[in-house]
Amino acid sequence: MARAQRSSQSNAVIGAGAKLRGRVHGDGDLLVEGAVEGDVAIRGDLTVEATGRLQSNVEADSVTVAGTLEGDVTARGVVHVRAGAKLTGDVRGESLAIDEGAEFAGRVEADFELPAELAELGGARAGGRRR
Amino acid sequence: MATTVIGAGITIEGDLSTDDDVVVQGTLRGKLTARDGVVVEAGGSVEADIASGPAQIAGAVTGNITSTDRVDLQNGAKVVGNVKATRITIADGAQFKGSVDMDV
Numbered sequence: 001m002a003r004a005q006r007s008s009q010s011n012a013v014i015g016a017g018a019k020l021r022g023r024v025h026g027d028g029d030l031l032v033e034g035a036v037e038g039d040v041a042i043r044g045d046l047t048v049e050a051t052g053r054l055q056s057n058v059e060a061d062s063v064t065v066a067g068t069l070e071g072d073v074t075a076r077g078v079v080h081v082r083a084g085a086k087l088t089g090d091v092r093g094e095s096l097a098i099d100e101g102a103e104f105a106g107r108v109e110a111d112f113e114l115p116a117e118l119a120e121l122g123g124a125r126a127g128g129r130r131r
Numbered sequence: 132m133a134t135t136v137i138g139a140g141i142t143i144e145g146d147l148s149t150d151d152d153v154v155v156q157g158t159l160r161g162k163l164t165a166r167d168g169v170v171v172e173a174g175g176s177v178e179a180d181i182a183s184g185p186a187q188i189a190g191a192v193t194g195n196i197t198s199t200d201r202v203d204l205q206n207g208a209k210v211v212g213n214v215k216a217t218r219i220t221i222a223d224g225a226q227f228k229g230s231v232d233m234d235v
Contacts (some may be wrong), residue, residue: 011138015151018135022145022161028138038145 011044016051030060032067045077050084063093065102072106135165139174153183155190168200173207186216188225195229 016119017032029044032052037064039056040046046060050095052067065085073079075093083101090107098104134152135145137198141157148164155175162179163169169183175190185200188208198216206224215232 011136012141012157013134013136013138015133015135015149017133017151018147018149020143020145020147022143022147024141024143026142026157027140030141033133034135034149042141073228083173107180 014052016049039071048085057089137175171208180212 002069011030011073013031014034014036016033019124020034020036021037024030024036024038024062025041027043030040030042031047031049033049033081036052037055040054041059044060046058046064048054048065048067048069050066054069055071058069059074061075063073063075064080064082064111065087066082068086072089073091077094079091079093079096081087081098081102081104083099085102087102087104088106090109092109094110096108096110134154135147135149136154136160137157139156143158144160146162147153147159148168152167153163153165153169155171155177158176160178163177163181163183165183167184167185170182171177171188171190171192173189177190177192178194180194181192181196185207186196186198186202187205188203188210189205191209193211195212196210196214196216200216201218202214202216204210204221204225204227206222208225210226211228213229213232215234217234219231219233221227
């Protein structure tokens with residue numbers, strides 16, 4: 001029952017207690033509740049739940065982190081770091097949201113339009129934010 | 132339940148181990164260890180040795196299957212490898228090449 005619900009919500013789930021050492025790639029969403037060591041490259045949304053732990057470079061459409069992620073993040077959409085999350089690595093995305101209570105150490109490279117006067121100074125590149 | 136699902140379109144290359152269930156609708160290459168059940172659905176493909184509890188196979192498996200419980204090769208299954216289990220069923224329409232060890 002729970003299984004049917006899960007799989008319709010999310011294309012792939014690494015369940016809590018599951019350990020994966022290897023690569024994940026393909027089309028579809030990925031939900032991580034367990035531990036993953038290895039690179040993730042998907043055309044779909046990646047969600048790391050509070051129990052989830054990733055030691056991997058990540059490439060996905062949108063990335064939501066509520067657990068632990070050690071590695072660089074490349075997103076074609078939004079990167080959202082939720083309260084309680086621990087993110088160590090560089091983030092490259094369309095936009096980035098960091099909730100209060102999240103831990104983040106790394107550089108941010110977001111593609112967005114800067115006001116003309118700033119763009120002249122530094123180009124369209126956001127500075128790193130560290131905590 | 133913390134079921135692990137490998138959705139259609141997703142490919143995992145590596146070792147996957149869990150205390151719970153695994154459902155494969157996509158592709159897994161490497162090694163699969165589940166304390167609980169493994170389901171390989173039609174369209175799913177596993178190129179790995181499987182060690183698990185009860186296993187239901189309706190997709191393709193290339194590799195040895197070792198189960199502490201039963202193994203059901205269902206209609207449409209294509210299994211190349213040896214199967215070791217306490218009980219095994221091979222349904223009409225299942226393709227199987229390998230040996231069976233039922234620990235008699």
